[in-house]
Amino acid sequence: MMTNRERLLSILHGKSPDRIPWIPRMDIWYRAQKNRNTLPQRFKGMSLRQVEKALGLGTPARDGRVHRIEYENMDVVVKKEGLDTVTEYVTPKGTLRAKKSQSQYEADSGIVEQLPVEFPLKNPEDYEVWMYVVENTTFVPTYEEFEAYDREIGDDGLPMVAAGDCPFHFWLQALVGYQSGYLHMIDFPDRVEALLNLMAEKDKELWRIVAESPAKLILHGMHLSSQFTPPRYFDKYIAPYYQQFSKLLHAHGKCLAMHADNDTSAILHSLKEAGYDMVECFVCSPMATVSLREAREAWGTSMIIWGGIPASILEDTYPEKDFEDYMMELFRTIAPGDAFILGVSDNVMSNSLLSRIEKITEMVEKYGNYPIAL
Secondary structure: OOOHHHHHHHHHOOOOOOEOOEOOOOHHHHHHHHHHOOOOHHHOOOOHHHHHHHOOOOOOOOOOOOEEEEEOOOEEEEEEEOOEEEEEEEEOOEEEEEEEEOOHHHHHOOOOOOEEEEOOOOOOOHHHHHHHHHHOEEEEEOHHHHHHHHHHHHHHOOOEEEOOOOHHHHHHHHHHOHHHHHHHHHHOHHHHHHHHHHHHHHHHHHHHHHHOOOOOEEEEEEOOOOOOOOHHHHHHHHHHHHHHHHHHHHHOOOEEEEEOOOOOOOOHHHHHHHOOOEEEEEOOOOOOOOOHHHHHHHHOOOOEEEEEEEHHHHOOOOOHHHHHHHHHHHHHHHOOOOOEEEEEEOOOOOOOOHHHHHHHHHHHHHHOEOOOOO
16 A cells, blocks of 8 residues: 555656545644634644544645745845734835735634735836846755655655746736736836846746755646636746746656646646646636536646645535535546546635545545546
């Protein structure tokens, strides 16, 4: 019988595991129950890793890093203001300010990620300042820290190392905002293009660190979607970047994954052409337009799917029979079981029913052995 690490490595190498790995993200659910003091009695005093093992799950192992970012010749000031985080980039060219926030409900529900509500690039003049920030950014390898984390994970999983986002989407999501980004491209395209080109060149310093690192699975790019990065922009600004990056990673025996918790129905082909090996936290209908079957038909087994279970079907608002029917159809869709890791998109949420997680574990034991044949 394989361990979860062996299953994941087998899939990454294009081989077949002994059974489908079942590795959902439980961290939001776990934090929410701790915050609300509603953690089931049998899990009292347990860590998240211990809860995962008790439920028969692998661990997603998403906390490993192979680099850190340092800034030179400027001050980066981070201030906490209640549930908000304000960051100021103080440079000789000027000061830029960004702000992220979350609601109390989100905090109580175990969601730690804050959403941007103020972006650093507001005016044409801000671009020169951020170009200075890029030029004075340094990437520092942290291989020993990663190796320690990898040993800690052991046979329970395989670390997936987050290593950033492509320049176009990072600019769109984090620097200017979806609402303003495409207007900036019309109003002052030369400044936008200059910044994107500079960021792409700077990223090659990070590429080398990632490629030479001990990590096997690299997560780069997130939330690319049919709506905000449609094919015409994806193919022009995103695909060429990843075609180069994926080629370098493949030459070093690594796999490239994208955090796919958005609707990707219109960019299925573009993702494949970009050189991705995997979509993780892959979200599908009824939470997104695209279905698991459509994705499987578009990619075959050339791209690994990690996900397939929309978080919404784990809540009591989704009928039990419909949940069971969905899961049986999932097993039929992925049969015989190549290039697939069963997970929840994006996360097992605070109101998810634990009974359904346990039910899926039972179904994996009953139907998930390779080759799946229903």
